[in-house]
Every structure is written in structure tokens, then in C-alpha cells.
Amino acid sequence: MISSKPLDIPCSLQERKVLEKIALAAHELGVPAYLIGGFVRDKLLGRKTKDMDIVCVGDGIALAHKVAESLGNNIPVNFFKTYGTAQVKLNDLEIEFVGARKESYREESRNPEVSAGTLQDDQNRRDFTINAMAISLRDIDYGSLLDPFDGLADLDKKIIRTPLAPAQTFSDDPLRMMRGIRFASQLQFTIEEGTFTAIQENAERIRIISQERISDEFNKIMLSVKPSVGLDLLYKSGLLKIIFPQMIDMVGVEMYEGKGHKDNFYHTLQVVDNISENTKDLWLRWAALLHDIGKPATKKFEPGHGWTFHGHDAVGGKMVPRIFGKMKLPLSEKMRLVKKLVELHLRPISLTKENITDSAIRRLLFDAGDDIEGLMMLCEADITSKNKTKVKRYLENFELVRRRLKEVEESDRIRNWQPPITGEMIMETFGLKPGRIVGDLKSAIREAILDGEIPNTYEAAYAFLLEKAGALNLSPVK
Incomplete structure (x- = not known):
């Protein structure tokens, strides 16, 4: 019944068998069916794809149930009567079924008025020529590419x-x-x-x-x-x-007294590309996108020096929650990660200077925690100079910082630091209630460890606590 003609797109053996079952089910229901859209496009481009879209001139939900029955193993069908769509999942393959339709729109809404249509109607409503190509699953022309808008030529071009x-x-x-x-x-x-x-x-x-x-x-x-x-x-x-109007604020170069700053918009785009070469993490890419978002608000020309953007890291950090809220992005640990990296992105650069103390390294490890690798990745992506010598020097400096970070972390274990003496322990030791004194003593221990005055151990912290408490005329409860 199904033609032995090969498909006009490359498919795996599993995909071919699934398409044959769909074709058989469509034949038994008497509805012409077609493989259409992104799956066809991506297969022709040699891209990986797991989503099949099947359009039929008839009831797409009925076809989905028929196909699921033929596949066996009690495969469920998720369907939405309102939209006339259904979905079947087979291993890692997602197959969506819909009846061919034509659409008309009202000016005030993107939600169309839908009615049953032909394959031509369905292809006409597609967004782009490369997404309007279809593969026939009918008996008479099984496997043939139906390309009324020359999408194949557009793929080639x-x-x-x-x-x-x-x-x-x-x-x-x-x-x-x-x-x-x-x-x-x-x-x-x-x-x-x-x-x-x-x-x-x-x-x-x-x-x-x-x-x-x-x-x-x-x-x-x-x-x-x-x-x-x-x-x-x-x-x-x-x-x-x-x-995203805040991004537009970064566009362009302003000149004053013959001095200009770099175009922060295109610099930012380059930083996003740079970090994208090393990570697929969406939120690290967002950190790259927003790392200089505070510059327009902090831009200032200082005579004899030039353009400055003092404090743009802190200002940018404060902007992150508002931007995430407006964009309806998750106000969760993802937002907090981006905010943290924006606020910290200048810190590693300052550590490339000579005579940086272990204390400065400890404080960066303390503030960045497990996000230190993402921060270093952002800082390296932030190097966009066309001067290869300068880029090489910056990267070598960052490599030195990485080594210092590793050395200090191995000796002091500051990353994700937990205080060896807790507030509860302080209250129990001196019979105190929660209050400012307890907070001050905790802070003093933390600062002493970060400054390298005492080791990051319970014994050293306890001895330091007794000394500080004594100065406040506090004695341990017996």
C-alpha cells in the first residue's frame, strides 16, 4: 500500500518506520497526511531534531489515536480539543498532529479565527518558506517534497x-x-x-x-x-x-574634547558571543548581556582623564531584578546568579595587579562561592580588544589569578565558607540573647579569617572570640 519510494529527506530507520505507520493509519482513516515544518527543514539542513509535525486534511486528534494504537505499548495521546491538536511521544521523538487549517486575524489580536482547510491553506499560513515545506505521506506520492514557495532554494541560499x-x-x-x-x-x-x-x-x-x-x-x-x-x-x-530599551541606552560613542568611549552595545554583543563559545548556560550568557548595563547611568567625562563609568557594576546589579521582572524571567536563583556576576565582574580584573594580598583573594572566593568559575569565564569573555598582544597579556594575568584562587582555596577552604563559630554558639557560650553584640562578634570572626589574621579553624576562631568578648567584658557562662 505504501510506496517504496524513498523519502526526499534523510531519516533514521526508526523515523522511517514511524512515518510508515502514520501513513498507514492516515490511509485507513481516509485522510491525506503530511510531514511538515521544522522537522523537514532541519533534516534537509542536517540538524538534529526530535519534533515531528503531522498535518492532515481531516481530524488530527483521531489520526493521533490511530497512530498511538498502531505503535502499541499503550502509548498515551495528549490532545487539546479546543485547538484540534494532539501529541504522541515515542522514546525521544515527539509527534504533534493537527488538522490542516486556514486562519484569519483581527488587528487587535494575534489569536486567529481558525477553520478547516487544505494543505495549501496550511502552507499559506506558515511563517517562512523554509517552514512551509511538506513531505507527502499519501499513497500516490509518498515521500515527495511539496514545496510551493521554493523553501528548498531559500535553504540553499x-x-x-x-x-x-x-x-x-x-x-x-x-x-x-x-x-x-x-x-x-x-x-x-x-x-x-x-x-x-x-x-x-x-x-x-x-x-x-x-x-x-x-x-x-x-x-x-x-x-x-x-x-x-x-x-x-x-x-x-x-x-x-x-x-528591551535599557540595551538601546548603550548604543553609540560620545565624543568630548576629542575623546570617545567604546560602543558599549557592540562590546556587549561581542562579550555574549565570547562566553557562548565556552558555555551553553543561558544565565551565564545573560550575565554577559547585562554586565555593563549600568554604564549609561554612570557615564561621566572627567577632564584630563576621559570617560568613566565608576560604580557601573553596583548600579547594573541593582538593575538586574527590575529587568528580570519586566521580562518575566525567573526571579529565583537564576536571577541572583546574574545579579551576583554583574556586581562582581570587575573584581577579578583588579586582582591582576601586582602585590594583591591573599585577603583580597579570600574575599573574592567568599563572595563568589561556587560561581567563581562562571565569574572568571565572564571576565575572560569581557576581553574584546583587537590588540592581540594586549589580549594575550590579559589572559595570562587571569591565568595567574586562577592559580592564586586555587592556592588560597586549597589552604583556607573559603569557597562557600561556613563560620566555624555560629551565632547560636556565641549566645550559648556567653548567655546572650539575639542582638547586635552577637552579630558584631560573628562579623569580627569572619573578617579576621578573610584578612588572614587567624586560620579558618574552630580552635583559632574560638580563641579569637574569647579575646574579643573579653574586650567587651563578656565571660563564658559556667
Whole structure:
């Protein structure tokens, strides 16, 4: 029944068997079915993908149940009647089923009015040509590529282009503007000129999109191999000014008395790219994005010296919670990590100078804790000079700092330091109630250890405590 013709896309043996079962189920239900969208695109590009989208001219939920039954092992079907979609998971493969549809939009909403449609209707509503390609699972042309908008040619040219008029495409669903930029960033493609012009002309429409959806696309851009591609397109399109105005404040170079500072926006994009070469951690990339966010507020020209940004680390740290709140990002340990790294990103640089004390090293270890590696990674990414000699010197200095950090940590065990004498122990020893004196004694012990006055041991800390308490006329309770 199913043609032996090979698929027009490369697939694994498991994927081929699944597609054959889907084709058979569709035949038995009498509904034409097609593999469509991102799976087709990514297979043609040789990218890994685990998500199959199946569109059928008929009931997608019924097809999903039929396919799950044929796969056996009591595979569950997750379906959503309101949207006419269903999902089946098979090992690491996620298969989504939907009936072909056509859409119409109202100006004030991105939620379309949906009605049943043909394959052509469904391809017409797709965001970009490279996402509108389909593979037929019908008997008569099984495995054939159905590509009405030359998406295959656009893949070859590495172009992002809309199937229909771009202005209408983006006006209907403004989130597609961010998706287009995200695909350009992920795939390292170019957005076709007319398509990009339409994004610029419709940028204000992004305001009708929920912040959660905007941030989801923004984070996907941040996770691309070279995030600066997408971030720069967001800026040039006018979208960044609307969704993240604090970034726009960093754009440009101001000259005064013949002196200018570097463009902090493009410096930041380079830092994000630099750190992305070494980590896929989204929140370390966010720390790179925000490390200089406090500079516009602290910029000042000092005669005889030039431009300064004193305190931009502290100011930037205070901005992080507000930015995360506005962007609807998690106000949890993720935000606290980014805030900490923004506040500390200048500290390791100061440690590259000569005659840095062990005390300064201990304090950095104490403040950074387990995030010290992420901090050092950020500091190294922050080197964006085109002078290779200067870059080499900076990296060598940071390597010296790393060695000092390791040596001090091995001898003093300061990272994630817990006081050898707790507040409870102080209260019990001297018969005190909670109050300022207990806090002062705890702080004195901590400072003495960080300054290297006493070793980080219980015995040394207890002896120091007795000495300090004696000066306050406190005696141990007998």
C-alpha cells in the first residue's frame, strides 16, 4: 500500500518506520497526511531534531489515536480539543498532529479565527518558506517534497523569507518577527530585504504579544551559536527599543574634547558571543548581556582623564531584578546568579595587579562561592580588544589569578565558607540573647579569617572570640 519510494529527506530507520505507520493509519482513516515544518527543514539542513509535525486534511486528534494504537505499548495521546491538536511521544521523538487549517486575524489580536482547510491553506499560513515545506505521506506520492514557495532554494541560499506578503504575515502575528530573527540567529541565515523591511515597518505591533512569548523567543536567540546575530537584528529592526530599551541606552560613542568611549552595545554583543563559545548556560550568557548595563547611568567625562563609568557594576546589579521582572524571567536563583556576576565582574580584573594580598583573594572566593568559575569565564569573555598582544597579556594575568584562587582555596577552604563559630554558639557560650553584640562578634570572626589574621579553624576562631568578648567584658557562662 505504501510506496517504496524513498523519502526526499534523510531519516533514521526508526523515523522511517514511524512515518510508515502514520501513513498507514492516515490511509485507513481516509485522510491525506503530511510531514511538515521544522522537522523537514532541519533534516534537509542536517540538524538534529526530535519534533515531528503531522498535518492532515481531516481530524488530527483521531489520526493521533490511530497512530498511538498502531505503535502499541499503550502509548498515551495528549490532545487539546479546543485547538484540534494532539501529541504522541515515542522514546525521544515527539509527534504533534493537527488538522490542516486556514486562519484569519483581527488587528487587535494575534489569536486567529481558525477553520478547516487544505494543505495549501496550511502552507499559506506558515511563517517562512523554509517552514512551509511538506513531505507527502499519501499513497500516490509518498515521500515527495511539496514545496510551493521554493523553501528548498531559500535553504540553499540561506535566506529567511515569508511565503506570502511579509507585511500581512507580520501584522497578522507579530511574534513571527521575533521568530524570523531567531531563525536567522540559530541558522546563521540572512533575512530577505523585503521581509526585514516589513519587520521594521511593523515593529510596533510586537506590543500586542505577551511578554512570556517575547522572552521565550529572546532566550532562544540568546542560546544560538552566535547570539550577536539575532541581537543586532533586533536592534536594527527597531524591536529591541520596544522590548528591551535599557540595551538601546548603550548604543553609540560620545565624543568630548576629542575623546570617545567604546560602543558599549557592540562590546556587549561581542562579550555574549565570547562566553557562548565556552558555555551553553543561558544565565551565564545573560550575565554577559547585562554586565555593563549600568554604564549609561554612570557615564561621566572627567577632564584630563576621559570617560568613566565608576560604580557601573553596583548600579547594573541593582538593575538586574527590575529587568528580570519586566521580562518575566525567573526571579529565583537564576536571577541572583546574574545579579551576583554583574556586581562582581570587575573584581577579578583588579586582582591582576601586582602585590594583591591573599585577603583580597579570600574575599573574592567568599563572595563568589561556587560561581567563581562562571565569574572568571565572564571576565575572560569581557576581553574584546583587537590588540592581540594586549589580549594575550590579559589572559595570562587571569591565568595567574586562577592559580592564586586555587592556592588560597586549597589552604583556607573559603569557597562557600561556613563560620566555624555560629551565632547560636556565641549566645550559648556567653548567655546572650539575639542582638547586635552577637552579630558584631560573628562579623569580627569572619573578617579576621578573610584578612588572614587567624586560620579558618574552630580552635583559632574560638580563641579569637574569647579575646574579643573579653574586650567587651563578656565571660563564658559556667
